[in-house]
Amino acid sequence: MADQTTELVKLSEGIKYTTSEHLNRNIYRHLRFRYPTYIFDQLSFEIDEEGVPYWVCPVKKFNIGLFGGATVGRVVLCNAVTGETTDYAIEEVPQWIDRAYSADLLVELYDYYGALKHGFLNSVLGQKDCLETTNGYNYLAIDDDVWVYTGVTSVSGDQSNVGFVLMNQRTMETKFYPIEGATEESAMSSAEGQVQNLKYKATFPLLLNISGEPTYFIALKDDAGLVKKYAMVNVQKYQLVAIGDTVSTCESQYNDLLLTNGVKEAEKDTREVQEITGRITRIAESVLEGNSHYYIMVEGSEEIFDVKVGDLIDIIRYDVGDEVTLEYKAGENVNLVVGLK
Numbered sequence: 001m002a003d004q005t006t007e008l009v010k011l012s013e014g015i016k017y018t019t020s021e022h023l024n025r026n027i028y029r030h031l032r033f034r035y036p037t038y039i040f041d042q043l044s045f046e047i048d049e050e051g052v053p054y055w056v057c058p059v060k061k062f063n064i065g066l067f068g069g070a071t072v073g074r075v076v077l078c079n080a081v082t083g084e085t086t087d088y089a090i091e092e093v094p095q096w097i098d099r100a101y102s103a104d105l106l107v108e109l110y111d112y113y114g115a116l117k118h119g120f121l122n123s124v125l126g127q128k129d130c131l132e133t134t135n136g137y138n139y140l141a142i143d144d145d146v147w148v149y150t151g152v153t154s155v156s157g158d159q160s161n162v163g164f165v166l167m168n169q170r171t172m173e174t175k176f177y178p179i180e181g182a183t184e185e186s187a188m189s190s191a192e193g194q195v196q197n198l199k200y201k202a203t204f205p206l207l208l209n210i211s212g213e214p215t216y217f218i219a220l221k222d223d224a225g226l227v228k229k230y231a232m233v234n235v236q237k238y239q240l241v242a243i244g245d246t247v248s249t250c251e252s253q254y255n256d257l258l259l260t261n262g263v264k265e266a267e268k269d270t271r272e273v274q275e276i277t278g279r280i281t282r283i284a285e286s287v288l289e290g291n292s293h294y295y296i297m298v299e300g301s302e303e304i305f306d307v308k309v310g311d312l313i314d315i316i317r318y319d320v321g322d323e324v325t326l327e328y329k330a331g332e333n334v335n336l337v338v339g340l341k
Contacts, residue, residue, distance in 0.1 A: 004227060015053055015080045019043070027055055027078065034076075034085055035059075041072060042102040045080070049096050053080040058100050061090075071109070071172070075100050098146040099169045106148050106167040107133050110174065115155065130155040131162065134183055136204040145170055149207060151184050152176065159183055161235075164207050179207075179214045181235030187216040190238050191231035195220060200228055207235070211255055211264055237263065271329040273338060276301060279323050295334065298326065307337045314340055 017027045024030060031040060041058040048054060054077050061073025075093045077086045093100055114131030115123045123130055134151035141147075146169045151161040163178040182190075188202035201223075205216035214235040219227045220243075230247050232254040234240040240257050244250030258264035278298040286293050292309040305326055307315045318324055327339030 009051070011051075011053065011081065013081045017055065017078060017080050017083050025083075027080075030083060031057055031076065031078065031085075035087075038074075038076070040076075041070075041105060044099045044102075046096075046098060048094070054078060055080055056097055056099060058102070070105070072101055072105070093170065095144065097170055101167075101169050101172050103137055103139075103148045103167075103169070106169070106172065106174075107137060107150060109172075110150075110152075110165055110167065114152065127155055133165070134161065134185070136184055138204045138206050140166065140206060142166075151207075153183060159186060179235060181214065182216075182233075182238035184216065187233040187235070187238050188218060190233050190241050191216075191218045191220060191243070194231065194241050194243050195229060198228070199223075202231070205233070210251060211258060213258060213263060215254065234258075234263065237261070269329065273327055273329060275325060275327050276303075276305075277323070277325040277341075280318060280320050283318075283320060296324075296326070296337075298324070304334045305337050306331075306334045307340075312337065312340050 017025055017030055019027055021027070024033070027043065028040075031038070039060045041060050043058075044056045046054055046056050057076040057078060058072040059074040059076060060070050063069035063071060072090050075088045075090060075097070077088065077094075077097075078084070088094075090100060111132050114133070118128060118130075122128055131152050132155050134153055137148050137150035139146055140149050147166045148169060149164060149166055151164045153161050159182070161179070161181055161183050163176055163180070165177070166175045167173070184205050187205055191202045192200065199222075200220035203219045203221060205218045208215050208217045210217075210232060216231075216233040216235060216238075218231040218233065220229040220231055222228050228245075230244050230250040232242045232250055234257075240254075240261060240263070242250055242254035242257050244253055255264070276298055278300050280296055281299050282297040284295045286295065294307040294309060294315050296305045296307060296315075297303070298305065305328055307326075309315060325341035326337050327341070328335040328337045
């Protein structure tokens with residue numbers, strides 16, 4: 001999902017049980033004969049750690065009356081090659097399973113909680129603190145589990161979020177994060193507005209922490225469904241939109257926007273200023289992002305020193321063989337010169 005690469009993996013034996021097979025090899029019919037009393041939720045297709053394909057078949061559990069308060073009580077694993085099945089309680093499902101609870105079921109359960117946490121009458125009359133999820137969701141992979149992400153807004157239907165929620169598709173664990181800001185739809189419209197001449201369509205965003213700022217990360221696709229650009233939109237100031245052809249380019253432009261708009265302060269350079277004196281043994285000139293740089297090597301040292309010509313114009317007076325004193329801050333590959341003597 002990050003770089004759109006695709007790999008075909010062939011199995012030693014073909015998959016025999018699918019949703020499109022006929023007769024008893026149809027997965028729904030196969031499950032019905034094996035477990036006639038079970039009511040299954042949405043099936044999903046996964047592979048285990050050894051690459052064996054399975055159908056993950058959640059079994060509904062009704063907690064209120066006969067058909068109310070539906071959750072998941074058990075999970076049936078069906079080997080897609082052999083048809084063998086294993087029945088697990090929801091607490092005992094293997095770690096490699098990503099989806100025991102469907103995203104739609106988790107969103108429905110959170111909507112019930114948001115609306116009814118102060119009772120049924122409050123959900124109809126006063127609607128104090130009543131919340132609901134926004135229109136759409138996406139997925140985040142965290143520590144070998146898949147979490148459903150969606151925004152949370154008030155039931156009054158305003159155009160802002162009060163936070164967002166992460167819901168684990170294997171354990172149903174739910175985490176709410178209070179972050180006020182624009183809804184996902186507003187962020188999508190803002191990103192599309194930046195490339196309106198290209199008519200790209202925005203996907204439902206992910207909420208990421210970029211430089212300490214809650215940020216919507218959005219892919220922009222063309223009519224063929226191919227990702228052409230990426231966008232980052234600040235949640236609290238959704239007029240701040242950065243567009244890039246790659247994720248790294250987009251993030252770099254977004255960080256520049258945060259700095260120029262005063263959302264983030266530039267990190268202070270706490271490196272100690274050091275000094276070296278010696279004859280220049282080599283000078284090389286380069287242009288980076290439109291700025292001229294001199295790279296200098298000094299006798300008795302293997303270090304490389306970077307001099308920004310615009311900041312230290314006197315460097316043009318020096319040549320190979322001249323003695324110079326450089327004040328610099330140490331770096332990983334090159335040392336940044338901050339003064340000349």
